[in-house]
Amino acid sequence: MAFLEVNQVKKSFGQGDTRVEVLRGIDLTVEKGKLCVLLGPSGSGKSTLLNIIGGIDGPDSGSVAIAKEKIEDMNEKKLSLYRRKHLGYVFQQYNLIANLTVKENIEVGAYLSDAPLDVDELLHVLGLWDHKDKLPNQISGGQQQRTAIGRAIVKNPDVLLCDEPTGALDYKTSKEILELIEQVNSKYQNTIIIVTHNDAIKHMADQVVSLRDGQIRSQVYNDHKIPAMQLEW
Ligand code: ADP
Ligand code: MG
DSSP states (O other): OOOOOOOOOEEEEEEGOOOEEEEEEEEEETTTTTTEEOOOOOSSSSHHHHHHHTTOOOOOOEEEEETTGGGGSOOOHHHHIIIIIIIEEEEESSOOOTTTHHHHHHHOOOOTTTOOOHHHHHHHHHGGGTTTSSSSGOHHHHHHHHHHHHHHHTTOOSSSEESSSTTOOOOHHHHHHHHHHHHHHHHHHEEEEEOSGGGGGGTOOOOEEETTTEEEEEEOOOTTOOOOGGGGO
């Protein structure tokens, strides 16, 4: 059994005439420590799928299992633990706390974990050491997203879900952020799923999955993935 297993997941929204089947039987497996990229047009169900994997939303039918444990079988305490300790989430909006510094924002994530990563080391990895005492409005969008990645990754989560993490950034900064996520994956071996429209990441991914109309259209495994450091932009 793979580390992450999504099995025949279906999800609809609305009722009667307005009912829309957003996920129509999704099967997806991701091995531990792999970097999976999820592509698909707007409205194809990418965020819905991530929310179901993250235990934020439940499927109408089908199941999701992490490390052999089905999310649907977790009691409330276990589910809360999964969301707080074992799962990291990065969104397009950084959602940083405005009156806390970069370092303090990352420390917020560390408080949630029994075994957080070393914050100072992480600040170096993220390229934020020189900015650690600044407030979010004193740094660029790319640096704010680095901080948000730090807050998610400091817990050293088993699973990191990134929903269009570069959607608000220009192309160059967006490539740097995707490179950073690849470096985080190599260094900390977290299983990562990224939703993105930026195809620069495809070369760094272990697995590229395309979603269309609520179904997986194609799935490519990249056995020759190129680490970000070796890529020429
Ligand atoms: P994507 O992230 O690929 O753009 P989403 O998963 O956000 O797509 O949404 C897929 C479809 O489901 C869209 O048509 C969206 O309007 C609909 N949808 C998503 N969440 C809800 C919700 N909570 N209630 C009703 N419709 C929703
Ligand atoms: Mg979305």
